[in-house]
Amino acid sequence: MSEWQNRVERSHQLDEAAQILCATWWEKRYSMGPLPDWLILASPSASNWTDAHFVRSEMPSPSKFVHTLPNVRGAALLQLMNWHGPVLCIQNDPHTVHTALLEATMLAVSEKARVWVASSWLEGASWRAEFYVAEGMEITKK
Amino acid sequence: MAFILSYGCSSAAGRGASRLMVVLNLKTDVSRDEGFYFPNRAGDSVLELLTGELGAAFHEACTSARPALDERFGVILASTKGMSQDFIGNRGAERAHDPLTPLLDAALDHLELAPARALCVSNACSSSLAAIRLAEIWLKQGLDSVLVLAADAVTPFVLRGFSSLKLLAANRPKELGRDGFWLGEAAAAIWLTKTPSAFAVQASLDNDGSLVTRPATSGASLKRALLQLPLTPAPDLVFAHATGTVVNEETEEPVLGEIFPDIPRRASKSLLGHTLGASAALDLIAACELIRARQARRVLISSLGFGGAHAAALVEGV
Structure with missing residues (x-):
């Protein structure tokens, strides 16, 4: 079990989208700078992959079902970050990440806030995650 | 802060805020076959069902008041699962795009709306209030009005999931000693503006x-x-x-x-x-x-x- 998994409640029950989000943040945590005022979750394809697995399973798994909500992948990330605050889970496929970055930039300016965008998705056969930080008029990919 | 210009809704109580209040004030049980479904829902796909009910909620709101046509407005759809039942069916087929945006697109087409900004918010069962919070921010950022749409349906997918969590009540909702809930369906439309209103x-x-x-x-x-x-x-x-x-x-x-x-x-x-x-x-x-x-x-x-x-x-x- 990796170090981040020891810090998350029932980490073995996380779906792949949540695992990659946590693993990526753990890897980048020292380069992220101060914790955010707002967090935006941007999940291309939402929870489709987990939805499909839940539907296919003969014995429906409750832990799989809870991850059929796209915002739930953020719960483990918040535990790792040891952070609380306003979270928005945004969907606008095929422009979900682009929309989230625009929203983050506008939020950073109008609320004078530091806004993180956390995104995880399945690309081909591999899971990927990316983090962005918006502050003032700038947005930086981490 | 934002102001609520008008609103409309549809639920198991029927279409209209007045129907909602009849149920709430008289404590009338309108459940049907183990759930609180929209009346007359048989045969529709989830996309058609929710688009139609959102349309009814929107028209109720607009009958009361709607922003001027030349205003810059945004639309936010709040939903947990959108049209996921149509999306994956029972075959478990995977699709590339999320199941909420097609519902938003269908609603915008149906309502003939062309907003300056539009997206979906999926913050689980607190999605509606997350959308209201975002709408407040959009108004502060310069939009004249924001339409918050909210919708969810009771599908076999949702029933199977909540059953697996053992959160559904065995007893009928009004009985004492129940230990869970019955699922319900609803659609709502709320126009928010920055101009003082009711x-x-x-x-x-x-x-x-x-x-x-x-x-x-x-x-x-x-x-x-x-x-x-x-x-x-x-x-x-x-x-x-x-x-x-x-x-x-x-x-x-x-x-x-x-x-x-x-x-x-x-x-x-x-x-x-x-x-x-x-x-x-x-x-x-x-x-x-x-x-x-x-x-x-x-x-x-x-x-x-x-x-x-x-x-x-x-x-x-x-």
């Missing part, structure tokens, strides 16, 4: 990443969401999330009891079912109706969701 609303969010399927037992996150709102003067009514699950009651009741010890509490889920992402929109509309009928002046709404999501809203007559 109702003012403020929403707040807090997420603590507590255990995935239950709120933080300390109630700390719910308290933080509540205390972000201007609670002086105190609200004279509280709409609790009150799903009926043991976990919800163990967390929400002590917090509401501590902050609002002498303020009466109401809940809608035992009469309308738990309508998931649309549930707080129904509570918000019920609050407006009670204020309009002079049965309340300031109403607090509490809303919780999986993934540690906590939200609250305060609505008052202007």
Whole structure:
């Protein structure tokens, strides 16, 4: 079990989208700078992959079902970050990440806030995650 | 702060805010076959069903009032699962895009709307209040008005999931000793503007990443969401999330009891079912109706969701 998994409640029950989000943040945590005022979750394809697995399973798994909500992948990330605050889970496929970055930039300016965008998705056969930080008029990919 | 210009809704009670209030005021059970479904829903796909019900809610709102046509407006759809049943069916086929955006696109086509900004918010069962909070921010950022749409349906996917979690009540909703909830369906449309109107609303969010399927037992996150709102003067009514699950009651009741010890509490889920992402929109509309009928002046709404999501809203007559 990796170090981040020891810090998350029932980490073995996380779906792949949540695992990659946590693993990526753990890897980048020292380069992220101060914790955010707002967090935006941007999940291309939402929870489709987990939805499909839940539907296919003969014995429906409750832990799989809870991850059929796209915002739930953020719960483990918040535990790792040891952070609380306003979270928005945004969907606008095929422009979900682009929309989230625009929203983050506008939020950073109008609320004078530091806004993180956390995104995880399945690309081909591999899971990927990316983090962005918006502050003032700038947005930086981490 | 934003102002509520107009609203409309549809639920198991039927179409219209007045139907909603008949059920809430008379405590009439309108459940059908183990759930609180939209009347006359047979045969529709989830996409057609929700688009039609959102259309009815939108037209009810616009019959009362709608922003001027030349205004710059945005649209936010609040939903937990959107049209996911149509999307994956029972075959488990995977699709490239999320199941919420097609519902938003279908609703915009159906309503012939071309907003300056549009997106979906999926903050589990607190999605409606998250959308209201985002709408407040969009108004501050320069839009003239924002239409918040909220919708969820009871599908085999959702029923199977909540059954697996053992959160569905075995007893009928009005019976004593129930230990869970019945699912419900709803659609709502709420026009928000920055121009003073009949109702003012403020929403707040807090997420603590507590255990995935239950709120933080300390109630700390719910308290933080509540205390972000201007609670002086105190609200004279509280709409609790009150799903009926043991976990919800163990967390929400002590917090509401501590902050609002002498303020009466109401809940809608035992009469309308738990309508998931649309549930707080129904509570918000019920609050407006009670204020309009002079049965309340300031109403607090509490809303919780999986993934540690906590939200609250305060609505008052202007």
